[in-house]
Amino acid sequence: MDHNQESGGRRLDRRRFLTAAAIGGATIVGASALGGLDAEAAFAAPMPSLDPAIRAAFAEGRVVAVNRGVLDVAGSHGERHLIQLTNATSVWKLRTTTAEAIDSGDGLYARGVTMPDGTIAADAVWVNIVNVHCTIRGIAKDRLHLAHGDHELVGRIVPATTTASYLGGALTSDLSRMRIGQTAQVLGAWRPADNHIDIARLTLGH
Numbered sequence: 001m002d003h004n005q006e007s008g009g010r011r012l013d014r015r016r017f018l019t020a021a022a023i024g025g026a027t028i029v030g031a032s033a034l035g036g037l038d039a040e041a042a043f044a045a046p047m048p049s050l051d052p053a054i055r056a057a058f059a060e061g062r063v064v065a066v067n068r069g070v071l072d073v074a075g076s077h078g079e080r081h082l083i084q085l086t087n088a089t090s091v092w093k094l095r096t097t098t099a100e101a102i103d104s105g106d107g108l109y110a111r112g113v114t115m116p117d118g119t120i121a122a123d124a125v126w127v128n129i130v131n132v133h134c135t136i137r138g139i140a141k142d143r144l145h146l147a148h149g150d151h152e153l154v155g156r157i158v159p160a161t162t163t164a165s166y167l168g169g170a171l172t173s174d175l176s177r178m179r180i181g182q183t184a185q186v187l188g189a190w191r192p193a194d195n196h197i198d199i200a201r202l203t204l205g206h
Contacts, residue, residue, distance in 0.1 A: 034056045034111055034112070034113075034123050034124070035056070035111065035124075037090040037092075037123075037124050038092070039092050039126065039129060039187055039200060039201075040187070041124065042092075042109050042124075042126040042129050042131075043131050055113075055114075056111055056112070056113070057111070057112055057113060057114040057120050058109070058110065058111050059073060059075065059081040059083060059108075059109075059110045059120055060073075060075060060076060060107075060108065060109045060110070061073040061074045061075035061076055061079070061081060061107070061108060062074050062105065062106070062107055062108070063102060063103065063104050063105060063106045063107075063108055064104065065104055066102060066103070066104060069084065069085045069086075069099065070082055070083065070084050070085070070119070071083040071085065071102065071108065071110075071125075073108055073110075081110075081120060082118070082119045082120070083108070083110050083112070083119070083120050083122050083125065084112075084115070084119050084120065084121045084122065085099045085122055085125070086121055086122070086123075088123060089112075089122045089123060089124065089125060090123065090124045090125070091124075091125050091127065092124070092125070092126045092127065092129065093106075093126075093127040093128060093189055094128075094158065094161065094188065094189040094198050094200055095161060095200070101127070102125070102127055105192050106127050106128050106192065107127070107128045107129075107190060107192075108125060108126070108127055108128075109125070109126045109129060110122045110124070110125045110126075111123060111124045111125075112124070127189065128189040128190040128191070128192070129187075129188075129189060129190075130186070130187070130188055130189065130190050130197055131185070131186070131187050132146075132148050132153070132185070132186050132197075133148070133183065133184070133185050133186075134146040134147055134148040134153060134183070134184055134186060135147045135148075135181065135182070135183055135184070136178060136179065136180055136181065136182045136183075136184055137152075137180065138180065139178055139180060141157075142156065142157050143155060143156050143157060143196075144157065144178070144199070146184070146186065153196075153197060154194075154195075154196040154197070155186055155188065155196070155197045155198075155199045156191070156196050156197065156198050156199060157175065157199060158198050158199060158200075160173075161198075161199075161200060162175065162199045162200065162201070162202070163200075163201050163202070164177075164178065164201070164202040164203075164204060165201070165202070165203045165204065166204050166205050167204075167205040168205075171201065175202075177204075178202070178204065182204050182205065183204075184202050184203065184204050185202070185203040186199055186201075186202060187199075187200050187201045187202075187203075188200045188201070
């Protein structure tokens with residue numbers, strides 16, 4: 001997408017275009033100006049915007065309510081956020097999904113642009129995303145028992161979704177090389193219902 005968009009005979013800069021989308025439901029197509037949209041981007045160090053006119057805003061917390069595309073989010077430090085989802089918002093919840101997958105009680109990390117009323121128009125939302133370093137303590141057909149410091153965790157293996165990288169190699173669906181005692185970086189989605197983690201990716205051998 002160019003830095004400017006043609007709309008109704010007028011040229012809109014990207015900030016105004018995002019504002020119009022948040023207010024009027026316009027369709028935005030194209031890559032984000034604020035950074036990557038995959039799961040790893042949630043943990044990446046903030047990078048300069050591809051568009052100097054846009055300053056990225058960030059929010060995290062627990063979803064209190066969902067109302068017509070607006071997420072009411074209680075932050076971890078007592079703050080409150082209103083997150084506006086647009087046609088262009090990328091939603092991750094174990095995999096790329098839609099806004100309908102977001103539920104009250106979910107944890108959330110969002111990135112976007114602050115509107116004049118303080119609402120954040122989100123370009124990317126990561127739901128229940130976790131990124132932990134742990135040790136494999138047990139291996140079962142559909143789950144891993146993990147230790148993270150003094151905490152015991154259960155990581156659920158999700159068919160057709162969970163992949164692994166061994167010693168920096170390419171991602172593979174072959175999990176047969178996992179061993180008890182290995183250290184692992186686990187990227188996945190927390191499950192509020194049972195406090196388990198659905199595993200998206202394991203990085204092993206580091």
